[in-house]
Amino acid sequence: MAKTKVPAIDDWFRMDFAEPQLLGSRCTECGTYFFPKESHFCRNPNCSGTNFEEAPLSPRGKLWSFTNNCYPPPKPYMAPDPFVPYIVAAVELEREKMVVLGQVEASVKINELSAGMDMELYLETLFEDDDNEYIVWKWRPVA
């Protein structure tokens, strides 16, 4: 029986495999974006805003930098056994003027990446247990 796909964390991204988006927030007073969401006090020191709207972030951006992890990290990372190395990308979003981290789609090789590349958001399994596949956002080069 197929496992149920559930988000690895609630409310951080839209569980839409065709059009995924990270869910940030935006201060209604000064327009600053936040990811993960800020919902109490605006962190712009010149703004006294306390109201925020949900802000789906740009699903595309430019690759700022990238690296990988060749050794199993400690918990709470749920590393498969045997361990599978993964790539992490930092992607710059033009409209939000911020850099957001995420793993890179598992099939991508590190020598296929270079700074400045167009990247897009993608949803993939982070880990699984007997019942569920836990889904997280990842980045991948735009085809």
Add this chain to the structure above:
Amino acid sequence: MTKEVAVLGVGMHPWGKWGKNFVEYGVKAARDALADAGIEWKDVQFVSGGDTIRNGYPGYVAGATFCQAMGWSGARVASSYGACASGSQAINNARAQILAGLCDVALVVGADAAPKGFFAPQGGDRPDDPDWLRFRLIGATNPIYFGLYARRRMEIYGATEQDFAKVKVKNSRHGLNNPNARYRKEVAKEDVLSSAIVSDPLHLLEICATSDGGAAMVLTSMEYARKHATDPVKIAGVSTVTPNFPNTVIEMPNFATDSAAAVAPPETPFKDSITKLAYEEAGLGPEDMSMAEVYDLSTALELDWYENIGLCKPGEAEKLLNDGHTTLGGRVPVNPSGGLACFGEAVPAQAIAQVCELTWQLRGQAEGRQVENAKAGVTANQGLFGHGSSVVVTK
């Protein structure tokens, strides 16, 4: 020059993996610092401890833990935590007490017993803690962030793996004769490049280990120091700044940078602002520094620091290294102690150890690694969650 305090004594417990309680390392370092200063434990009026979060409750109240171990003396106490910057937080608190006239003699102590391997977040299920979440959702270990910075240098400045490896080669030579260093073995470029990749492009030998160790110093008012020493080394500036909004460089343990959509990034980025304030307090600039001790958590990160502390312009660090300017005998040796490459990191002790090294250098006591004609030096470091850390030490 009323802002100066004297470094009357310094002491360290050698770095390593000794399998003992962190308190023992701290007390050994403290006793050495007191002996170096030529004063008694009972002369200390204020004890400033750097906290460790990896050794249970005694680590959270490190100041009092060391006081009890030294023998309760009624001294006033404080314990500071600022992640990797805990040591400079403790130094700054001691300095503030002295400059405020609340005490003349302060003892600063930091020590750690560190686990092997990657630093991990605190245990339990804590989805509100970004430090826990970065491991859970991305597997973003500390070396992941180091790898991102290293790759960025390659992509925008054309740095090479060879350049990074040369930092390790340099530091391994610097630390050869340092009795407090854990690794005292010369490393060749080929050794670095043939070691396993941890986080591309960084190899195992380019990422600092976690270590046990302890460092301490006796800080006093200049008036007190003049009665006890001729010409003591001085702390002329301390910076413990936080970033200015928006901080547009991705930093541990964050998932994203601040957004610059509404406010333009500050003129001085965070890492540049750290030493800037310490220089300003000291009335000196990078051109006045004879040497620097910077936080080489990775080889590539040492090159970032060259630019952040003003030794060269952005993109010129590889040239500064390759021309030999940051090697002992060069214009401004960086990490004459051997740096984290030779020590590994003992978190709350490390920023204190940086100042111990500059003190020995300025006294001409850094046997086997002495910077010639050293007049002033700067330390630089950063603790996660936005802790700047820099100290300017002068003759």
